[in-house]
Structure formats: structure tokens, C-alpha cells
Amino acid sequence: MSNKIAFVTGATSGFGRAIATRFVQGGWRVVATGRRMDRLQALRDELGDAVHPLCFDIRDSAAIDAAIAALPDTFRSIDLLVNNAGLALGTAPAQKADTNQWRQMIETNTLGLVNLTHALLPRLIETRGAIINISSIAATYPYTGGNVYGATKAFVSQFSLGLRSDLHGSGVRVTSIEPGLAETEFTLVRTSGNQQASDDLYRGTHPITGDDIADATWWIANLPPHLNINRLEVMPTSQSFAGFQLHREDKT
Template sequence: MSTARVVLVTGASSGIGRACTEAFLAEGARVIAAARRTERLADLHAQHGDAVLPLTVDVRDRAQVSAALGSLPADWTPIDVLVNNAGLAAGRGPIHTDDPENWDRMLDTNVRGLLNVSACVLPGMVERGSGHVVNIGSNAGREVYPGGAVYCATKAAVERITRGMRMDVLGSGVRISQVDPGMVETEFSLVRFDGDEAPAKAVYEGLTPLSAADVADVVTWVASRPPHVVVADVLLYPVDQAGSGRVARRSS
């Protein structure tokens, strides 16, 4: 039986999740890559072989999450590290004109999804007295900007949950961390702009944003600290950013 760490990454099919998957694999871990898009997970498996276990699951569906994680092959348990990465931003308008469907998508994915997965993984970690949960938040959880009230609220909830989770497992040996990136060029803006590439690209014009690999580098570093060390939270910005809406753009 393999002695390599088992890492579960949600939202593993793209962006930060995929980068985290590849970064942990590069360190010799085995990764349970969880996401909704089966074809992208199949691509990951094709690239990395049996070091990746594709897991098609929608984190918003508690029953589906419980069934999927409850039926993992024996050699893919226990889970040593959980990276709660699945998340999205939807809608850009003020609350009084925004589509409430956008609120539901963000609340169900960013908050309930994190809780659904954590509720399945944390009990085993506490019972064993070891394990590490890394929640992916956002600088948006620390401040608010126009048109982002609900998204910012979901990421603020992640921060509150992370702090409370750390208190709840105190004394168990389980570590709880959070990584909050600023501007990262992934499919994030493309999703928020409903697939419209021009405005999605304009978000990053004139500056150098973080890459998904930059964030994954921090996540793997956090997860590689000695067992007695907890990196509680990390705020990660590109040098061209100093807060939400506070960016330095270079003229072309």
C-alpha cells in the first residue's frame, strides 16, 4: 500500500484547483480530484495516471458528497489534506437589480459546498488525531466592493467558518488554514461575465495578476509545515494590487 499523502482537492478541474492538484502531485502526493466536469477530470487522470482519482461530484449536493466520499476505495483513505477550493462569483450588479439565482449559486457553492465536504472529511481527521484542511478564501472576504456584496459575504463566511473550525478541533492535532488570494487570472472572471471573453480579459489589462500556480505554491507550502505549526491564514496579492479595486495599471 502506498505511503504517499492523500489529498482531496475540490474544484479540481480548472484554475486554482487544478494547479493545486498538479502541485501536490509534483510533491509525490496522490490526489482525489473532485469537480463537476467529468471530461476535465478524465484529462487529469490521463496526464497523471493512477496518482489521480477522478471524483465527479457537485459539492452543493450534500447527499451526493456523502455518497461519493463514503465510497472511496480503501487505498484512497484516509484523507490527509483537504483543499476546499470549489467556488465562484456570479453576477456583477447591485443587490437591488441582481438576479437572486446568482446569490444561490454562490451561497450553495462557496459556503454550503465547503461545509458539505468538510463534514465528511473532518470526523476522520479528528478521530485519527491528524490531518489538514486548507480553505481557499479571497481578499474579498476581508473587504467589500460595489457589485460584489454577496460574493464578498460568502468569502467572509469562509473566514468565519475557518476560524470556528480551528477552535472546534483544538486539541485534536488537526490543522486548519486559509489562503486568501487577490486577483488571479483563471476562468473566474469568465464565469462571472457569463463567458464573455472581452470584459473578462479587461479585468487584468495593464497589470500582472497572480497565476493559479502562484496560489498553489502557497497552498502546498502551508500544507508542508511541521505538524506542530499552523499557518492560520495567508493574504496573497500580485504586486500591482493593494486591495479590492486598488490596482496599478500600466498604459500600453
């Protein structure tokens, strides 16, 4: 087993679970975090002692500090941080949106991410490690109802570039992965469990899978230390750039 350790947030499903699995299969140890202890325990049961589960809400900065302070010695030296935890809530346009959902996305996708990153930076600098932030093509290409979600992912992409600049000379690499249409629990969460909406969205599209992003993350993490991937935009072949919206007034 490798001595390298990855710290993966949002490891209870989707990209995070697939990433944790890929790294353990590759010989790394993984600190797997999330809010659902039953799922974290199931991941540990499946992958064994190479996984150390940490259950906390990334919006709680005190919980972040306590969880990191309590890491056992065998999981304390972090070589890779994968900031994957995040969510999209609601499909309404801004004028009809629930601001409580906006607040939850901001607190999770941005504040939680920056607080955790700041807490782990000393360890990552010490190991000359890497940070991989999971952003989205929504950071670049707007879509109706994507308002605050897209804004939070734009923050993640820009924060990644800012980190890269601040960490210049430290040996720490920083990457923003920006996936397009991907089939995970994303749409179920966004639509409050509407399975039909999820099925309709993905039908016939051959979307990105969790394993696809796990493979991309693995590749980036294992590049020679003199190489940095700044941004990696990934779309399924079935998806391309959307056209501009055009509204026509009915003058009849």
C-alpha cells in the same frame, strides 16, 4: 510516492487543477473532484494513477456522502482537504442582482463547503491532517457588485477560524488562503463568458496565477505539524487596498 492523500475540490480548472497537479508532482496522491468528468478524466490521463477523480456537484450533500463512501482503500485516508470549489456570479449591484445567482453562490461557496468538511472531519482527525480553505480578499475588502460573493468568502474565513477553535487539541491544522486579483476562469464565469471583460481586467496587472496559489498551498501543507498558518492574504504587487468610495451630489 508518498502515502499522503489530498482531497481537492473544484479540480477541473484554475486553483484546484493547479493544486492537484502540484501535489501529485510532489509525490502525494489526490482525490480530485468537480462537476465536469471530461476535465477530471483529462487530469487523470495527464497525472496518472495518483489521481482518483470524483464527479459530483458539491451542492448535493447526498452525492458528497456517496462519493466519499465509494472511495477505494488506497484513497480513503485523507491527510489534507483543500476546499477550493466556489464561484462568483454576476456584476450587478445588490438592487439589480439575480437572486438565483445569489442562491447558487451561497449553496456552493458555503453550504457545499461545510457539508463536505463535516463529512471528512473524522478522517482528518484520525490522520491529524489539515484543512485549507480558499477564501478571498473579498472577505475583507468590499467592492461594487461583490455583495453576496464577498459575504460567502467572509463566511469561509470565519468558518476557518471557528474550525481551528473546535479542533483545538486534535492536531488538525486549518488555514484560510485569501487571494487577490488572480487570472483563472473566475471573471469568465462571473461575466457569463465575456472574454473582453476578462482581458480588460487583467491587462498589464501581472495577476496571481493558479501555480502561485498551488505553491502556497503546498508550503502550508508541508510545514512541520506544530505550526499552523491561520490566514494567508496574497495580492499581486500591482494591487493594493482600495480607497473608500465617495459620492458627490450634483447641485447645479
